[in-house]
Amino acid sequence: MTTCSNSSSRNVAIDLGDRSYDIRIGHGLLSDPLSFESLPSSTAAMVVTNETVAPLYLDALKRSIARRHKYVHAVVLPDGEAFKTWESLNLIFDALLKHGCDRKTMLYALGGGVVGDMTGFAAACYMRGVPFVQVPTTLLAQVDSSVGGKTAINHPLGKNMIGAFYQPLRVVCDLSTLNTLPQRELSAGLAEVIKYGPIHDMAFLHWIELNMDKLLTLDADALAHAVQRSCEIKAQVVGQDEREAGLRAILNFGHTFGHAIEAGMGYGAWLHGEAVGAGMVMAAILSERLGMVDKAFVQRLRQVIDSARLPVKGAVIDANANALRYLELMRLDKKSESGDIRFVLIDGPGKAQVRAAPDDVVMSVINDCCAA
Ligand SMILES: NC(=O)c1ccc[n+]([C@@H]2O[C@H](COP(=O)([O-])OP(=O)(O)OC[C@H]3O[C@@H](n4cnc5c(N)ncnc54)[C@H](O)[C@@H]3O)[C@@H](O)[C@H]2O)c1
Ligand SMILES: O=C(O)C(=O)C[C@@H](O)[C@H](O)[C@H](O)COP(=O)(O)O
C-alpha cells in the first residue's frame, strides 16, 4: 500500500499483484475526466446507480466518461438495502443484454455500498467477468465498501450471503458528493471510520475523537483525512489477505452482532452503519467480559460511537426470545466454523482477534445491551 497526494487529490494504492488499483480521493473528482484517465476504453459502458443518486450525479459522470466510450448506458435501480437482491441484480443483467454489451463493457458503480456491492457482483458474473470502476457517493462507501473487492447481495436469512471477491479497476471518491448526503447516512459512514481505530490504529481513534465535530459538519480537510486514512488501513489489510483466509476478518468488527440486527429487523430498518455501531459496542463488552480489554476501553468506544450520533444499544429483534434469535442468526455468519460463532474481539486497544465465545456469555451481553 502506498499513498501520494497533490493539491487536488490524494491517491491510495492497493497492492494485489495484477489486480492492484488506485483509490483517488478529492473534491470534484466525479466531474473531472482526468479521474478516469488510463482506464481501458471500450465501445460500451453501463453506469449502475439508483433513483436517488441518478438525478444528482448521473449526468456529471456521463460527461466525464463520454470520451472513453462510444455508448454510455445507465440502469437506475430502486433505492435501499431491501433491494440488494437477485431481482435488482437481474435488472443489471437485463440492461446489459438489452444493449448488446460485450465482455469489454465497463461497469461504473455510482452510489453507496448497496449499488457498489451489486455492481461488483454483476461485473464478476456477466459473461464470467467484465471490468468495473467504483464511484462511491456515501461516506460509508468511500471509506470501506468500494475498496477490497467484496461484492454480494443479501439473502432473507443472512447479509451478503451470495457474492464473490472481485476487484474494481479504480475507485474514485469525490468528497463533494457528501454535501448532499443525509445526516443519518453520514453518521452510518462514521461507524466504519471508527472501526479502524480499535482494530488497528488507536492514534486514528484519538484523531477521530478530536475531530468528530468537524466530520459531522463536513469540514473538507477532516473528511479528506478520514477517507484517506480509512482507505490506507483497509488497503493494508486487504493487501495481505484478499480473500479473508485470516487477517481480513478484523474488518468485520461489530458485524457479527450488526448483521444479525440488519437481517433480524428486516433489511433497511437499521442502516448498516447503525447496526455496526451498536455491534461494536456489543463486541467490545463481550471482549471485556472475556478479560481482553478493560471497562475504560469499552466506555471510550461507546462514547465515540455515541458522539457520531449512532446507536450504542442493539435492537430487540424478538420480544420473546431475543438472545436465542441473535444466536440463530449469528450462526449463519460467514466467519462461523462447524456451527461455532466466531467474533472479532478486541485483544487490547488497537489489536483484534477472531475467536469463539461461550454462548452464556454472549447471551448475557445481548440481554444487557439491547433496548426496544
Ligand atoms: N463490500 C464491502 O466491503 C462493504 C463494506 C461495508 C458495507 N458494505 C455494504 O454497503 C451497504 C451500505 O452502504 P451505504 O451506507 O452506502 O448505503 P446505501 O448504498 O444504501 O446508501 C445510503 C443512502 O444514501 C443515498 N445516497 C448515496 N449517495 C448519496 C449522495 N451523495 N447524496 C444523497 N444521497 C445519497 C442512497 O441512495 C441511499 O438511500 C450495505 O449493504 C453493506 O452491507 C459493503
Ligand atoms: O471488507 C471487509 O472484509 C469487511 O468485512 C468490511 C465490512 O465493513 C463490510 O460490511 C463487509 O461487506 C462485511 O463482509 P461479510 O463478509 O461479513 O459480508
Ligand SMILES: [Zn+2]
Ligand atoms: Zn461494514
